[in-house]
Amino acid sequence: MCDTLCLNAQNPGDLIEIQRGMYNHWALYVGNDEVIDFTSDNPGGISGVSASISGSVSASSTAEDNVSNSGMGTVRRQKLKDVVADDEWSVNNYLDGNIDVKPIRTILEKANEQVGERKKYSLNDYNCEHFVTKLRNGIAVSRQVATTIEIAKGLMLVISIIAKCAFGDKKRRRNNDNHSNEEGS
Template sequence: MHIPDMKDDKGDPKPGDLIEIKRGHDAHWALYVGDGYVIHVTPVDEGVASLAAESETSLIMKVKMEHLREVAGDDSWAVNNKYDQNCTPLPLNEIIWRAERCIGKDIVYDVFDFKSDDFVRKLRYGGQVSGTG
C-alpha cells in the first residue's frame, strides 16, 4: 500500500517491516503495522528524555502507535529489514500481536546502552538478534 505524500526511499512498507527514519546522523526506528501506522518508542515527556526514579542512568520510553507521516515529519524514511539475511522474522501475526500488546506501556532503557532499534528488532525477530549492525 502506498502512503501518499511520504518521502519514501525504499518502496512501500508491509506490515511487520522495520522502518528507519533518518534524523541527521541518527536514525529512529519503528515497526510498520499497516494502514500508514507504526509502533515505536518515544520519550515519556515529549522532547525531553525522562530518567527513571530508581536510577539516573535509566531512560523511560513510551510505546506508541502513530501515523508514519506524523512520526517521520519531514525526515526521509525507508524499509530496512537489515537482519533478515541472518535471522528469520517471526510469523506476521505474532509480530503484530506482540507490538499491539506493548502500546501505551513504559519501557526502561539504560541511557548508555540505548539503541533505537532494540524495541522493534525484538518485535520482528524475537531473541534471535543481539546488538545492532
C-alpha cells in the same frame, strides 16, 4: 498526488528506519499507514516537538530526541507521517538475511499488546532499534549502538597513540638533556 509514503513499499511487520541526522529512529510498520515505536519520555518536552542531537528542532514525537542515556520510555502507535515528519525514511529489515523473521501475526500481536506500556529506556541497552528488532527477529539489536562503540574504541586508540608519542618525545628529550649535561661535566 503521491507523497513520500507511497514511494516506499512497506508491509505490516517491516522495520522503518528514519534518518534524524546524527542518529536514526526506528519503528515497526503495522498497516493502515501506522507504526508502533518506542520512545524515551522527555519530562521537559512538548508533545510532538523536540530537539535533535544536532540541536535543530523537528516536528516529531520520537524519543531519542531528548538524548537522555536512560530513563523510562513509552510504546506508542502513531501515524507514520507524524513520526517521520519531514525526515527521510526507508524500510530496513537488515537482520532478515541472518536471523529468522517471526510470523507477521505474532509480530503485530506482540507490538499491539505493548502499546501504552512504559518500560526502561536506555540508548545503549534498550532503545527504539532494540525494541523493533526484538519484535521482528526475536533478538534486541542496535547497529547504531555497536557502530558508536566501535568508533569510540578507534578514537581511544588514536588518542592513546598520540599521547604515547607526545609523552615519549618529552621523555626522550629529557633523557637526551640529562645525557648532554653528563657529557658536559
